[in-house]
Amino acid sequence: MISAFERIEHIGIAVSDIASAEILYSKILNSKPYKREQVYSQAVITSFFKVGDNKIELLQATSSDSAIAKYIAKRGEGMHHIAYLVSDISHEMKRLSEAGFLLLDNEPIVGADNMLVAFLHPKSTGGTLIELCQSID
Numbered sequence: 470m471i472s473a474f475e476r477i478e479h480i481g482i483a484v485s486d487i488a489s490a491e492i493l494y495s496k497i498l499n500s501k502p503y504k505r506e507q508v509y510s511q512a513v514i515t516s517f518f519k520v521g522d523n524k525i526e527l528l529q530a531t532s533s534d535s536a537i538a539k540y541i542a543k544r545g546e547g548m549h550h551i552a553y554l555v556s557d558i559s560h561e562m563k564r565l566s567e568a569g570f571l572l573l574d575n576e577p578i579v580g581a582d583n584m585l586v587a588f589l590h591p592k593s594t595g596g597t598l599i600e601l602c603q604s605i606d
């Protein structure tokens with residue numbers, strides 16, 4: 470199999486209060502979240518909405534040193550990251566690292582919604598936090 474970026478998997482939105490944000494996004498998208506999940510490795514509670522083949526992930530911090538708590542303190546609520554589905558996350562991490570991008574993880578970690586994930590630092594990607602995701606199946 471040739472490794473590839475396949476599609477945008479989800480867009481992550483940092484929120485202060487997951488319950489209020491679920492109500493807001495239910496109104497905007499005219500649908501209900503299909504999953505709420507606590508992700509201990511990232512110190513977040515997530516809530517997912519389906520939008521066609523894509524997803525919106527709402528993220529609330531569960532501790533003050535969570536990436537989401539720091540982001541909201543500095544920049545306020547709003548778009549936090551774009552996640553791409555890749556077919557071979559280890560291959561893409563190696564390729565991007567060799568190309569000079571700053572990876573925040575040495576190995577893929579287990580993230581939300583049954584995915585292996587890894588992040589690229591926004592300082593090396595022109596200001597956008599990028600998440601790579603590969604389905605665990």
Ligand code: CMX
Nearest residue numbers: 481508511536537539540549573580581588591596597598
């Ligand atoms: N998008 C764009 N820029 C961001 C950013 C984001 N999401 N988060 C931080 N930054 C910016 C900061 O504003 C700062 O910019 P300036 O230097 O211009 O002020 C810069 O990046 C570095 O910030 P920092 O204070 O040095 O570092 P932080 O402690 O804020 O950490 C980051 C930034 C990206 C390393 C950290 O958020 C991280 O490790 N992220 C990966 C994990 C993650 O985001 N988990 C939550 C999502 C989990 C999930 O999807 O389930």
